[in-house]
């Protein structure tokens with residue numbers, strides 16, 4: 001409960017300094033993994049029934065509500081010192097009713113804080129937020145960071161809304177500036193995680209080839225739209241200190257920067273409001289993790305495109321097996337020097353999340 005105590009004390013004296021107080025983690029040379037799913041029992045029915053190959057469905061599903069048994073054992077066996085958990089997709093972003101969504105966010109955050117509060121050197125939390133109202137989202141983020149010791153938030157792509165779920169809220173609009181203002185004041189990163197599309201979009205786009213729903217294709221293209229919306233709508237110009245994290249080796253964006261930049265440049269005369277180019281925001285505002293994308297040549301390519309100082313390790317447990325991710329990252333000593341490998345495994349996460357060992 002150390003972090004609760006620290007938050008309370010500092011809030012009385014210097015509120016804006018709270019986020020800068022380091023979160024103490026296990027001292028060692030193990031990895032840090034930050035896109036790792038967890039959920040509350042009430043949300044288990046929304047979890048996919050497609051586990052990693054070789055894993056039984058019941059073991060897979062049970063892993064989502066576990067912290068201290070299977071998860072911690074796997075961390076110990078695979079040299080993961082610290083894990084940041086977050087609510088499995090779609091979580092609050094799948095709730096169209098604003099009142100129900102706000103209540104779910106508080107419920108998830110409080111249950112998560114309780115679940116990890118006795119082992120904060122091994123576990124941290126990313127908040128879940130209802131994004132129906134940007135002011136209220138900022139308030140809940142502030143509460144979870146200051147009072148619960150959370151390290152940032154995880155948003156599962158757009159917030160569905162409206163009576164038939166078809167009002168999609170994207171955080172690249174000016175009404176979210178009040179949220180981004182608080183995010184930068186707290187100096188915490190916001191992780192953008194994919195979600196499945198609402199049925200009214202998913203069926204016409206993927207009904208012809210339903211196996212492309214989810215992580216193989218739908219997730220990356222849908223989330224990439226949102227990230228590129230943040231860029232092209234000028235969010236990073238208005239909030240130059242904003243830190244966004246994207247998983248799965250960047251949802252393909254850093255693989256395609258040449259074409260993205262070249263095509264967008266043609267729209268500057270047509271009123272494109274972004275003041276720089278997409279590549280440059282990957283050097284100043286956007287980070288990626290390796291979650292579920294253990295492709296060594298692609299990592300090396302991205303190192304050249306955005307820099308190794310923008311890339312962090314993650315697994316994507318339980319959707320992806322911890323031993324697979326752990327074995328892969330340790331194999332990288334063939335392609336990264338000691339300094340770069342340390343940054344990827346641990347160092348950059350320490351800096352970005354204000355961790356101390």
Ligand SMILES: *[C@@H]1O[C@H](CO)[C@@H](O)[C@H](O)[C@H]1NC(C)=O
Pocket residue numbers: 027028029
């Ligand atoms: C971590 O590894 C470095 C070498 O890479 C070593 O100098 C240091 O002592 C190790 N720290 C711990 C806590 O094991």
Ligand SMILES: *[C@@H]1O[C@H](CO)[C@@H](O)[C@H](O)[C@H]1NC(C)=O
Pocket residue numbers: 068118119
């Ligand atoms: C934390 O509490 C859980 C029960 O919720 C228990 O299994 C675990 O061993 C505890 N961890 C520590 C470090 O006390």
Ligand SMILES: *[C@@H]1O[C@H](CO)[C@@H](O)[C@H](O)[C@H]1NC(C)=O
Pocket residue numbers: 133134135136
């Ligand atoms: C958002 O929430 C704030 C604070 O509760 C409230 O003042 C404001 O009216 C809400 N905005 C909308 C559009 O509902």
Ligand SMILES: *[C@@H]1O[C@H](CO)[C@@H](O)[C@H](O)[C@H]1NC(C)=O
Pocket residue numbers: 094095096163164165199
């Ligand atoms: C809206 O989404 C909810 C689940 O969030 C679902 O139960 C409901 O059927 C959906 N409504 C429509 C019209 O698709």
Ligand SMILES: *[C@@H]1O[C@H](CO)[C@@H](O)[C@H](O)[C@H]1NC(C)=O
Pocket residue numbers: 261262276277279280
């Ligand atoms: C992107 O912008 C940076 C400056 O912010 C510039 O150095 C670079 O050449 C630009 N890249 C392209 C492909 O336009």
